[in-house]
Amino acid sequence: MSLLKNKRVLVVEDTTIAATYLARELSNMGANVVGLARSEEQALQMVEKTRPELILMDIHLAEGGSGIDAAKVIARNYSVPLIYTTSFSDDSTLSRALETSPYGYVVKPFDAKTIKVTCETALSRFALEQKIASSEKRFRVAAEAAQFGVLELDESGKAFTFKGAKSLKNRFGAGTEMSREDFLGLFPANERQAVVDTLEKRSSLRKTIQFTDQETEGWVDIVFTEVDLKEDNVVIGAVIDVTDKQRQIKKLQLSNVILDQLVEGVAVLDEAFCVIDVNTALLGLLRIEQSALMGTNIFEFGFDQQILNKVHQLKPPKPILREKTMLLRSDGIEFPAFVTFSELESKHEKVQYVVTISDITDLSRAEKKLEALAFTDQLTGAGNRNYLKLILNENVYAGSVKALLFIDIDGFKLVNDSYGHDVGDDLLAECAARIKAVIRQNDTFIRHGGDEFIILVQETSDLAQLSERLLAVFEKQFSINNKTLKIGASIGVAESSPGITPSEMLKHADIAMYEAKKRGKNQVVFFSSQQNESIEYRLFVEQGLYNAIVNQDLYASFQPIVDSEENIVALEALCRWNNIDIGHIHPESFIPIAEETGLINALGLKMLREVCIANVLLREAGMSHIKLHVNVSILQLNSQVLVDQFLAYLKDFDVSPKDIVLEVTETAMHDNSTKRILRELAKSGFGIAIDDFGAGFASVSELTEPYTTMVKLDKSLAPTGDVTNTRNVIAESLIQLCQKLGKTVLLEGIEKEIQADFARQAGCHYMQGFLFAKPMSLTEAMQRITQKEAQAV
Incomplete structure (x- = not known):
């Protein structure tokens, strides 16, 4: 049955003939055409009135209206798939249209066939998106809670699985799993029913519970986050260690008790503030x-005029x-005091005020200690x-x-993601100890x-030598928890100059540090005004x-991969971004920034x-033989939470791992942790491709890894007509070597026939390359596959 039915x-x-034709063909396909609009204004009115389930929108409308503008308004206010119909196919029009994320x-x-395929594809994709909305919400909550522990209730509703935050795993008297009854036992008896209701209703709840960890008192926050899963019985929550926070609260509460129990002096005063009566304590x-x-x-006794x-x-x-103030005893000794003046109602002609005075000497000493703690980083002992x-x-x-x-530590995030926060914290403490050992006393x-x-310097005579000493700190490997770790440091240096404030100096040093990272990391860069433009662009x-991630402005394009007879055998998913202010931004500009800032994980989930959606649509169109390639970075592979979400996504979409090829750069495969994860993914059925092989310091030994099934030779190895045949010899040798090792070989970046002939x-x-096809939408790719297969027949 057609998906358009009813x-x-x-x-x-805005063209009557075209509108009538579309209405007739759609009706013949079983659709219920609820209206024909000619202008942008009519379109918005009819959407509100008829609440359509699918919209076919002309880009250029009557009276100067814009279908793209109408689509933007509709996207903000309604959830309905939209397909553009137009006689314009130029790049500029396509670019503006893609900004609204159309479904076709x-x-x-x-022609009737194209309309039917495009409409059914859009409806199928929209249905898939609605179907997985709850899963996406669960993944987003899980990603946000990745820095904490995560609780998941199994399908039977009888046991919790605890993941992440290794330092919390054993604090509940359990390892990685505990029964529902034991979990409920963590809560006070009068609160357990509220927790049970939350589990059953899947609503939101936050509770702080107390536990004893090796005779040490501690607290954790249990957060149940509302996840609308309907038939699924999984509840996701964050487990957050708030022991330090609760201890501070108890200290403050204790301070209040002490203050309440202080022996207070009391005096009754007349209107001239002369003492009428006193107590013994005063x-x-x-x-x-x-x-x-x-x-x-x-x-x-020392009260000032202000009081x-x-x-x-x-x-x-x-x-x-x-008020808190300093008072004098009769012997002239000063002491800190807390005083209260109360004006009384006129019940006695002489009594006007009551004053209470408390000696808070001990409290002041405690406050000074707390002040010192407030300005000290507890992990490293440095200032905060x-x-x-x-x-x-x-x-x-x-x-x-x-x-x-x-100073920014190079490679720290990878250590933290690979070995956990405990190892990361110990590593930071060791870094701080080494740094403190080489700076000067007045730094x-x-x-x-x-x-x-950050290091604040008061003497710049040996600034260059200080910078080199700091770099040398990281030359020696770190030994943390029986693990040998190698990290570096990017150091930015800014010197004072007339008119430059310390805050501006901090900004300049930050800019210089980013420049050091840009130049290859593990080096010192002094600030210069020329660095401003590049860093401002980077921040922009x-x-x-x-914002693009939040507003879902990123989209996927698919570039075909062909065999020697130019039949399409696979599609590579490529992340694309059209910024509303500066237009198309090349991935080479924003992908490195995404990796530096951690946004690469959000991009990975998007792609x-x-x-997954593309795989389902290809399957439904009878194109299940088309594999899908997707790039993954070392940061994504070293995040166990994201790898788990990766596998969970496939399960939700019923996508087989054998239909997916993961492309990983050869340089990333040098990391042992990445290799371990790739082996696990290969065992699950994924194809693993070495991407950009030959572009950098290629290691032929990586070809011996059994989990790699494909080698993508970098486009720099594709021969051109104006060079010697040296490149041909290198490429041919690599291809023959890969063939002998049983690897599938793909040459990318092909733009000329001479390169395609060489590859064959x-x-x-x-x-793969522009000679065969540029990146395109999934709908266009499916049409291209259909045309190619029809020509072959």
């Missing part, structure tokens, strides 16, 4: 006899003044960001800062956050990329989703 379809077309694109003149506090205190003005003014201003509804802010805002000290060094060492450190792209003669199994 579907409400709105046709937006049909170029006039129409006499001891001020070290004075009662006879000497009676009739004395209380302000003789006196505030007391005079006491009026309802705030007839009470509370609060301390940095304090220094930069203190004119006396800020003026003495002559240079600022910004100020600060942990800026994460794996970033980074923010734009983040995986596209590949040298024995390449597959080819």
Whole structure:
């Protein structure tokens, strides 16, 4: 049965003949055409009125209207698939149309078969997207909670599986799994029913529970996040260790109890603030006899004029003044005090105020200790960001800062993702210890956050030598928890100059540090004004990329891979981005930034989703023989959470791993952790391709790995007509070597016939490049496959 059967379809077309033709053909296919709109305004009105399930939208409408503008409004307010119909197929029009993420694109003149295939493909894709909405929500919640522990309730509803946050795994008296009853036992008896209701209703709940870990008291937050799974019984929640937070709360509560129990001195005053009566505690506090205190003005004991003014201003509804101040005892010794002035209602002609005085000497000492803690990073012992802010805002000290060094640890994220936060924390502590050992006594060492450190320098005479000493810190490998780790550091240096504030110096050092990373990492770069433009562009792209992910402005294009007879055998999914401000941005510009910022994980999930949807649509169209290639980075492969989501996605879409080829650059395969994960994925059925082989420091030994099934020779090895045959010899040798090792060989970047002829003669199994096809939408790719197969018949 046609997917169009009884579907409400709105046709937006300013040409009567075309609109009538579309309406007739759609009706013949079983669709219910609910309206014909001629303009942008009519289109929006009819969408609101008829609530269609599919829209065919002409790009250029009557009265100067724009179908693209109408599509943007519809996308913001309604969830309905939209297909563009137009007589324009130029790149500019296509680019603007793709920004609205259409579900299809049909170029006039129409034919019934194309309309049917495009409409059914759009409806099928839309149905898939709606079907997996809850799964996407679960994955997004899981990705956001990846830094914490994650709880999943199994299908029976009787046991929890605990993943991530290794430091928390054994704190519940369990390993990686615990029964539902044991889990509920963590909560107080009067709260367990609320937890049970949450599990059954899949609603949101956050509870703080207390536990004892090796006779040490601790707390964790259990967060159940609402996940609408309907028939699925999985509940995802984050388990967050809040022990330090709760301990601080208890300390503050204890401070309040101590303050409440302090022996307070009390005095009754007349309107001139002279003592009428006192208690014994106040006499001891001020070290004075009662006879000497009676009739004395209380302000003789150190109260300043400011407090006196505030007391005079006491009026309802705030007839009470509370202040911390320094007072004097009768012997002239100063002490910190907490005082309260209360103005009384006129019940006695002489009594006007009651003052209470508490000695808070011990509390002041505690506050100073807490202040020191507030400005110290507990992991490394360095100053923290609060301390940095304090220094930069203190004119006396800020003026003495002559240079600022910004240090970012290279490779730390990979260590953290591979071995966990415990190893990462120990590594940062060791880095800090080494850095502190080589800086000078008057240098100020600060942990800026994460794996970033700052050094404030007051003497620049040996600034270059200091920078080299810091680099040398990372030459020796680190031994952490019986693991040998090799990391580096990118260091940016900014010196003071007239008119430059310390805050601006910090920004300059940050820019220089990014320049060091750009130049290859593990080096020192001094700031220069020329670095500003490149870093500003980088920050612009980074923010734009983040917004593109949030607003779902990224999309997938598919480039065909062909055999020696130019039959399409596979499609490579490529991430594309059209920025509304600067137009098309090449992946070589934003992919490295995505990897640096961690946004590459979100891009990876986006592309995986596209590949899964494409696989289902190809299957339904009878094209299940077409494999799909997708690029994966070393960062994605070293995140166990993302690998788990990768496999879960395939399960939700019922996609077989054998239909997917993972392309990994040869340089990434040098990492042992990546190799381990690739072996596991290969065992699951995925094809593994070495991408860009020959582009960098190619290691032939990687070809011996049994889990790699394909080698993609880099386009730089594709011969051209204006070079010697040296490149041909290298390429031919590599192709023959791969063939002997049983590897499938693909030559990419083919743009000329001479290159295609060479690939065939040298024995390449597959080819890819603009000579055969540029990246295109999935609908266009499917049409191309259909045409090729029809020609072959």
